[in-house]
Amino acid sequence: MSRQYSLRKCGIRFDPPALFVTYTDKSAGKTRCRTMPIRNFTKTSTVTRFVEDFRKNPRHKKYLEDVPKSQLEKLLRLLQDNLRGMSLDQSLNEIRKEYSIDPNEDLNKVDEETLRKKKTAMEDSFEKNRKKPGDPDFEYEVERDFQPVETCEWDSGDSGSDADF
Amino acid sequence: MADLRASVPEYDKEDGEYKVKVICLGDSAVGKSKLVERFLMDGYQPQQLSTYALTLFRYQTEVGGKDVCVDFWDTAGQERFNNMHPSYYYQAHCCILVFDVTRKVTYKNLPNWFKELRQYRPEIPCLVCANKIDDVDYKVTQKSFNFAKKHQLPFYFVSASDGTNVVKMFREAIQSAVGYKENTTDFTDLVMRELENLDDLSLSNDVDSGVDTAGNSAETHTDEADEEQAEGATGTT
Known part of the structure; x- marks a missing residue:
C-alpha cells in the first residue's frame, strides 16, 4: 500500500460476495473501506486463479499488495466452503489445518496441492522478514558469526536410524 | 536424444571454459531455490531443462584469478520422489545440503540425503546450511547441530529472507568446488576425464587404431548415460 495507504484489515462478505479492505489514508488521516465484488465465483472455481486476478487487477492492486497471499486464499476458501454448504466452524478448522506447518510432517510425501498451500503459508513469513534491493537497510553481503552455546534437542534420542550416516 | 547431449552441460571436458557444478539437496520447501535466488539476485540466467525436472x-x-563458470543445479521439486535421478549427481563438484530450522523432519532427513550423495559422489565437498533462522528470532543460532560435526562438514546459519550468511556460504561452496576439481583423486572423476579427452582426440585427429578403440568406448559410454537420463526424465520406465 506504499506511502499513501496503510492496511488495517482485510475480510470477506458472503452475500453478495465481496472482499473488503480497511485502510488508513495517511494524507487525509482517515480510515476508509474498499469493497471489491467477487464475480462469477462458484463452488468449483479455482481459488488461486481468483486470488491472482485480484492481485493483478489494476483497480484493486494497490489496496491488496500488503495483504498476504495466503490470507486472500483462505478468505476465498471460506466463501467457497459456504457455497458448498459447510458450516463456518468446520471450514475455519480445515483451512487452519491446511495452511499450518507441522514441523514433523514430511512434505516430500504430500500431494502437490498440499505442498503448495504449505509453501504459500511459508511465503508469508519469508516476505515478512525479507530485505530486498531498494529497502533502506538492504545489503548484498550480510555476515554474522554465531556461537552456539547448547546442543540442539533434535540430536537427542532417536539416533538409531542414523547409525551409518 | 541427439539434442540432449547438446543441452546438458559437460563439466569434465577441457574445452576452454572452466566449469563447475554445484548441486543443492534437501527436503521439499526448505528454501533451496530461495537461497540460490538470494545469492544471484538479478544477475542470473535460469535455464529450465524441462525434460530433466531441474533448474540450472x-x-x-573469478576464483584465484581464474574465470569460472558455475552452474547451480536446483531440484525443481524432484526431491518429492524421495530420491534424485543419478544425472543430478553426475559430475557435481560440490553439494549444498539444506534444512529448515523450523521443521525438525527436514533435519532428520539429512542423513538420507547425505547417504544418497555419497553413493554417487563419495568425495565431493559438502556444506550444510540451516535456513530460515530469521523465522525463529535467531534463537536457534545458540544451538549446535551435531550432523555437520559428526561428518566434519562446514556448517552455516543462513536466511534467504534477510540474506544472513548467504553470500559467504555460496562463495565458499564455489571455492570448494574449484578446489575439488583441481585436486580430485576420485577414481570415477579421473576415468571420466581421461575418456572425455580421448573422445576429443578421436574426433579431432586421425588416430591410430589403438586410441580409436578407446575413443569408441568413450563414445559408447556417453550414449549409455544419455539413454539412462532420458528414460528417467520422461518417467516412462
Whole structure:
C-alpha cells in the first residue's frame, strides 16, 4: 500500500460476495473501506486463479499488495466452503489445518496441492522478514558469526536410524 | 536424444571454459531455490531443462584469478520422489545440503540425503546450511547441530529472507568446488576425464587404431548415460 495507504484489515462478505479492505489514508488521516465484488465465483472455481486476478487487477492492486497471499486464499476458501454448504466452524478448522506447518510432517510425501498451500503459508513469513534491493537497510553481503552455546534437542534420542550416516 | 547431449552441460571436458557444478539437496520447501535466488539476485540466467525436472542457474565469477563458470543445479521439486535421478549427481563438484530450522523432519532427513550423495559422489565437498533462522528470532543460532560435526562438514546459519550468511556460504561452496576439481583423486572423476579427452582426440585427429578403440568406448559410454537420463526424465520406465 506504499506511502499513501496503510492496511488495517482485510475480510470477506458472503452475500453478495465481496472482499473488503480497511485502510488508513495517511494524507487525509482517515480510515476508509474498499469493497471489491467477487464475480462469477462458484463452488468449483479455482481459488488461486481468483486470488491472482485480484492481485493483478489494476483497480484493486494497490489496496491488496500488503495483504498476504495466503490470507486472500483462505478468505476465498471460506466463501467457497459456504457455497458448498459447510458450516463456518468446520471450514475455519480445515483451512487452519491446511495452511499450518507441522514441523514433523514430511512434505516430500504430500500431494502437490498440499505442498503448495504449505509453501504459500511459508511465503508469508519469508516476505515478512525479507530485505530486498531498494529497502533502506538492504545489503548484498550480510555476515554474522554465531556461537552456539547448547546442543540442539533434535540430536537427542532417536539416533538409531542414523547409525551409518 | 541427439539434442540432449547438446543441452546438458559437460563439466569434465577441457574445452576452454572452466566449469563447475554445484548441486543443492534437501527436503521439499526448505528454501533451496530461495537461497540460490538470494545469492544471484538479478544477475542470473535460469535455464529450465524441462525434460530433466531441474533448474540450472549459471553464474560467472573469478576464483584465484581464474574465470569460472558455475552452474547451480536446483531440484525443481524432484526431491518429492524421495530420491534424485543419478544425472543430478553426475559430475557435481560440490553439494549444498539444506534444512529448515523450523521443521525438525527436514533435519532428520539429512542423513538420507547425505547417504544418497555419497553413493554417487563419495568425495565431493559438502556444506550444510540451516535456513530460515530469521523465522525463529535467531534463537536457534545458540544451538549446535551435531550432523555437520559428526561428518566434519562446514556448517552455516543462513536466511534467504534477510540474506544472513548467504553470500559467504555460496562463495565458499564455489571455492570448494574449484578446489575439488583441481585436486580430485576420485577414481570415477579421473576415468571420466581421461575418456572425455580421448573422445576429443578421436574426433579431432586421425588416430591410430589403438586410441580409436578407446575413443569408441568413450563414445559408447556417453550414449549409455544419455539413454539412462532420458528414460528417467520422461518417467516412462
